[in-house]
Amino acid sequence: xxxxxAANAESNQSKPKISSFERNLTWWVLGCIVVGIxxxxxxxxLFQALAxxxxxxxxxxxxxxxxxxxxxxxxxxxxxxxxxxxxxAKGIGVTLFINWMVKPFSMALLAxxxxxxxxxDMLPVDQIDSYIAGLILLAAAPCTAMVFVxxxxxxxxxxxxxxxxxxxxxxxxxxxxxxxxxxxGLSSIVVPWDTLLISVLLFIVVPVVISQILRKxxxxxxxxxxxxxxxxxxxxxxxxxxxxxxxxxxxxxxxxILNQPLIILLLAVPILIQVYFNSLLAYWLNKKFKVAHCxxxxxxLIGASNFFELAVATAxxxxxxxxxxxLATVVGVLIEVPxxxxxxxxxxxxxxxxxx
Numbered sequence: 001x002x003x004x005x006a007a008n009a010e011s012n013q014s015k016p017k018i019s020s021f022e023r024n025l026t027w028w029v030l031g032c033i034v035v036g037i038x039x040x041x042x043x044x045x046l047f048q049a050l051a052x053x054x055x056x057x058x059x060x061x062x063x064x065x066x067x068x069x070x071x072x073x074x075x076x077x078x079x080x081x082x083x084x085x086x087x088x089a090k091g092i093g094v095t096l097f098i099n100w101m102v103k104p105f106s107m108a109l110l111a112x113x114x115x116x117x118x119x120x121d122m123l124p125v126d127q128i129d130s131y132i133a134g135l136i137l138l139a140a141a142p143c144t145a146m147v148f149v150x151x152x153x154x155x156x157x158x159x160x161x162x163x164x165x166x167x168x169x170x171x172x173x174x175x176x177x178x179x180x181x182x183x184x185g186l187s188s189i190v191v192p193w194d195t196l197l198i199s200v201l202l203f204i205v206v207p208v209v210i211s212q213i214l215r216k217x218x219x220x221x222x223x224x225x226x227x228x229x230x231x232x233x234x235x236x237x238x239x240x241x242x243x244x245x246x247x248x249x250x251x252x253x254x255x256x257i258l259n260q261p262l263i264i265l266l267l268a269v270p271i272l273i274q275v276y277f278n279s280l281l282a283y284w285l286n287k288k289f290k291v292a293h294c295x296x297x298x299x300x301l302i303g304a305s306n307f308f309e310l311a312v313a314t315a316x317x318x319x320x321x322x323x324x325x326x327l328a329t330v331v332g333v334l335i336e337v338p339x340x341x342x343x344x345x346x347x348x349x350x351x352x353x354x355x356x
Contacts, residue, residue, distance in 0.1 A: 029246055029330075036246065036251040063202055065244055067206075068237055068240075070310075071210055071214075074207055074211035088159070090289045091292075094291070110273055112132070115267075129324075134323075134328025134329045137329055141306060142307055143307050147302050150343075151302075154298065156297050165302070263327070264327075275343070276304070283350075293347075296347070301340060305340055
C-alpha cells in the first residue's frame, strides 16, 4: 500500500459515520406508524388502560421510556465543557440567539399562519389549538444528543458542540417552561403550570442528575473505556425505547391518521420552513461574524434541530396521548433525519463559499 493510500484509508476510518439506524430513522418511524395503528385497532382496551397509568397527568410508562432514551444521551455530555465557551463566544452567541430568541417565536408565527389560518379548513377544528401547542413545544426545546451526529457529519468542532449542548441544557432547566407558557398563552391555551413544571423536572432535571452521577462513577471506575462500553450496551435499549414510544403514540393517533392522512403533511409544512429558516439564518450570521466553518456548521444544525423526546413527553403530559399536540411533535420526529441530513449536505457543499 502506498503512503497516499494508507493516508486515505486512515482518513476514511477516522471519518465520522452515521449509524444505519439513524440514517434510516424515517423508515423506522414509518414502520412504527403501521405497527401502532394496527395494534391500536386490534387492542384498543389495552392502550386505553396504559393511558390511565399516570401521576399529575404524566404517563408513567412513557416516562420510563423517555428516561431510557434520554439518560444514555445525557451520559455523553460533560458539563465541565462549559469552560470552553469563551473560545467560541461568537458561535455560542449566534446559536443561543437562534435557539431562544428566534426559533420558538418563529414557529409560533408559522403555526399561527399555517395551522390557524391557511390550513384551518382542512384540520379538525377542536384540535387546531393542540396542533399549535405541539409545534411550539417542538421548537422550544433545542436538540441534545442527535446534535453530536450532525456535528460529526460536518466535521464540526467537538468542544464547541459539547459546550453548546451543555449551555442549552442548563438554559432549558429554567427557560423552557416560561417560553412555552408564554407562547401557549398567546395561542389562547390554558397551561397547567404544575404539570408543565413536573414534566421539565422529570424529563430534564432528574435525567441530567442521574446521568451525571452515573458518568462520574463510570469515569472513576475505568476512564473513557468504561463509559464508552456502557454507552454501547445502552444504545439498543435507548433505540428500542424510542420505537416503543412511537408505537404507543401512533396506536392512539391511528384513528385520526386514517380519517385524515393529510394532517401529517400539513403539520410538516411549518416544521420544514422553520428548520430551514433557522439553520440558514444561523449559518449566515456566523459568516457575518467571521466564525470558523467548523463552528458555524454545527451552530446551524443545533439552531434548527429539536429535542423531540422532551417535546413528545411534554405534549403527552399536557394534552394526552390522543391529542393533536402529541401528533404534531411526532411529525417532527418523522422528518427530523432527512431534513437535518439535507442541511448537513448544504453546509458541507457550501464550505468554499463560506470561507471566501
